[in-house]
Amino acid sequence: GQQVMQIPQYQHVQEGEDFTTYCNSSTTLSNIQWYKQRPGGHPVFLIQLVKSGEVKKQKRLTFQFGEAKKNSSLHITATQTTDVGTYFCAGPGTGRRALTFGSGTRLQVQP
Amino acid sequence: DVKVTQSSRYLVKRTGEKVFLECVQDMDHENMFWYRQDPGLGLRLIYFSYDVKMKEKGDIPEGYSVSREKKERFSLILESASTNQTSMYLCASSLFGAQPQHFGDGTRLSIL
Numbered sequence: 001g002q003q004v005m006q007i008p009q010y011q012h013v014q015e016g017e018d019f020t021t022y023c024n025s026s027t028t029l030s031n032i033q034w035y036k037q038r039p040g041g042h043p044v045f046l047i048q049l050v051k052s053g054e055v056k057k058q059k060r061l062t063f064q065f066g067e068a069k070k071n072s073s074l075h076i077t078a079t080q081t082t083d084v085g086t087y088f089c090a091g092p093g094t095g096r097r098a099l100t101f102g103s104g105t106r107l108q109v110q111p
Numbered sequence: 112d113v114k115v116t117q118s119s120r121y122l123v124k125r126t127g128e129k130v131f132l133e134c135v136q137d138m139d140h141e142n143m144f145w146y147r148q149d150p151g152l153g154l155r156l157i158y159f160s161y162d163v164k165m166k167e168k169g170d171i172p173e174g175y176s177v178s179r180e181k182k183e184r185f186s187l188i189l190e191s192a193s194t195n196q197t198s199m200y201l202c203a204s205s206l207f208g209a210q211p212q213h214f215g216d217g218t219r220l221s222i223l
Binding site: 009030031033041042043044045048088090091092093097098099100101102103104 | 142144151152153154156159161167169201203207208209211212213214215216217
């Protein structure tokens with residue numbers, strides 16, 4: 001079945017450093033979504049990308065969807081302690097009305 | 112704003128018990144989902160429902176069943192709870208298809 005893989009599993013950065021997480025799907029995706037889960041919280045939807053090569057920005061966060069629509073990345077510029085959490089990508093599952101989530105990247109930011 | 116409400120934040124049950132986890136959404140969403148989340152394993156889909164009385168198995172349905180009698184409510188049932196079902200359970204809803212999902216706060220279930 002479809003697989004969505006994320007790397008790295010975990011990253012520890014100093015506050016002010018940049019951070020990137022990568023998401024790769026075994027199949028072409030019609031869209032890709034990103035979620036953030038704060039420690040002790042639940043996943044919260046951040047953004048959806050639909051078009052090949054699409055780039056979207058939310059303040060210090062930059063999201064990209066690959067040309068082949070099989071990979072995506074989330075880049076955070078100048079991390080802050082408020083960025084701490086686990087970031088998940090998710091894409092529509094093949095042949096079903098549900099999402100397949102990546103395993104997530106846990107970000108720790110040292111003040 | 113969409114609200115997804117799970118009936119309990121914390122629940123402790125004993126092995127062999129029948130356990131019900133309830134989830135209610137207030138936005139008339141077609142789809143509802145149940146996930147379990149374990150450290151290092153991400154979000155794993157147990158079951159989902161795309162309409163009243165309609166359900167579909169996710170990736171790990173064994174040991175679970177679901178019920179959706181009304182559009183706004185989706186229940187997860189552990190028929191005979193076992194210790195390996197100790198986990199965080201998350202409910203979510205989406206307008207339709209594989210659209211963005213809204214999650215509840217989760218139920219941390221411990222089976223003793």
